[in-house]
Amino acid sequence: MIKLPTTPSMRLDNRRAFVTGASRGIGLGAAVALAEAGAYVVLAARSSAELAQVVDAIRARGGACEAVEVDVTDVGRVTQIIENYAAFDILVNNAGTNRPGPMHEMTLEDFDAVMNLNVRAAYFVAKAVVKKMQLKGRGGSIINTSSQMGHVGGIDRTIYSASKHAIEGLTRALAIELGKDKIRVNTICPTFIRTPMTEKTFANPALVEWIHSKIKLGRIGEIEDVMGAFVFLASDAAAMMTGSSLMIDGGWTAG
Numbered sequence: 001m002i003k004l005p006t007t008p009s010m011r012l013d014n015r016r017a018f019v020t021g022a023s024r025g026i027g028l029g030a031a032v033a034l035a036e037a038g039a040y041v042v043l044a045a046r047s048s049a050e051l052a053q054v055v056d057a058i059r060a061r062g063g064a065c066e067a068v069e070v071d072v073t074d075v076g077r078v079t080q081i082i083e084n085y086a087a088f089d090i091l092v093n094n095a096g097t098n099r100p101g102p103m104h105e106m107t108l109e110d111f112d113a114v115m116n117l118n119v120r121a122a123y124f125v126a127k128a129v130v131k132k133m134q135l136k137g138r139g140g141s142i143i144n145t146s147s148q149m150g151h152v153g154g155i156d157r158t159i160y161s162a163s164k165h166a167i168e169g170l171t172r173a174l175a176i177e178l179g180k181d182k183i184r185v186n187t188i189c190p191t192f193i194r195t196p197m198t199e200k201t202f203a204n205p206a207l208v209e210w211i212h213s214k215i216k217l218g219r220i221g222e223i224e225d226v227m228g229a230f231v232f233l234a235s236d237a238a239a240m241m242t243g244s245s246l247m248i249d250g251g252w253t254a255g
């Protein structure tokens with residue numbers, strides 16, 4: 001009998017994950033998926049009431065998790081919180097925001113709000129998690145929730161697109177830096193997904209028409225469309241992937 005290769009496991013038992021922006025939307029989907037794959041998940045966001053509901057629901061399905069209330073833009077506080085936890089094996093840097101609009105309407109406050117959360121907070125959360133991953137010495141997986149807008153531009157998305165292109169650059173540079181520690185760093189790049197963040201966009205018929213004209217699969221994305229990608233990138237099945245971007249864009253960036 002010939003010796004067949006073994007498909008690497010996508011189970012995440014005995015791994016610890018930290019997921020930011022886990023109280024709703026894509027981060028909630030990531031937390032659920034990682035917990036179902038066996039990881040112990042720490043869910044972070046600002047709203048403790050929303051987090052508590054998610055934690056209860058994950059536990060009811062048999063997952064192991066806890067919540068931590070934190071504003072990740074408070075770099076000192078979130079660093080201290082991560083410092084107080086045992087090392088994580090998986091980080092999902094997902095908390096993010098958008099202030100869509102034409103450039104002439106954008107303010108310094110809009111720019112700083114998007115950049116502070118989407119780039120600055122993601123950078124320093126990764127820094128804190130990586131420090132303990134390196135000390136533990138068993139590698140890890142960092143998954144940054146980027147966007148298709150990290151690869152192309154979009155209507156009313158100058159600041160957002162700049163922030164997601166920044167995350168793509170951070171991911172590649174960090175992948176180079178952390179390869180020696182077997183810490184993999186990748187992005188997930190969704191198209192428009194139905195979440196609280198995109199409610200206003202989907203209420204605008206002109207934007208919906210634009211979105212449908214770009215998504216080759218002919219529909220808007222749902223949270224379920226991104227969940228498996230988090231498990232894959234966190235798992236041994238993606239052991240040779242680092243510095244990569246996983247497009248979940250229904251073909252938007254294909255042309």
Ligand SMILES: NC(=O)c1ccc[n+]([C@@H]2O[C@H](COP(=O)([O-])OP(=O)(O)OC[C@H]3O[C@@H](n4cnc5c(N)ncnc54)[C@H](OP(=O)(O)O)[C@@H]3O)[C@@H](O)[C@H]2O)c1
Pocket residue numbers: 020021022023024025026027044045046047048050070071072073094095096097117145146147148189190191192193194195196197198
């Ligand atoms: N939805 C899409 O179409 C889409 C497409 C591509 C990429 N993305 C990216 O996916 C990520 C999640 O988007 P989403 O649509 O799921 O957004 P969402 O529905 O608005 O959820 C955002 C999450 O981030 C948390 N959050 C916001 N500010 C925070 C802060 N300062 N500190 C800690 N947590 C904070 C929110 O909880 P609290 O408000 O309670 O803190 C919430 O859990 C973002 O990075 C976004 O750019 C989204």
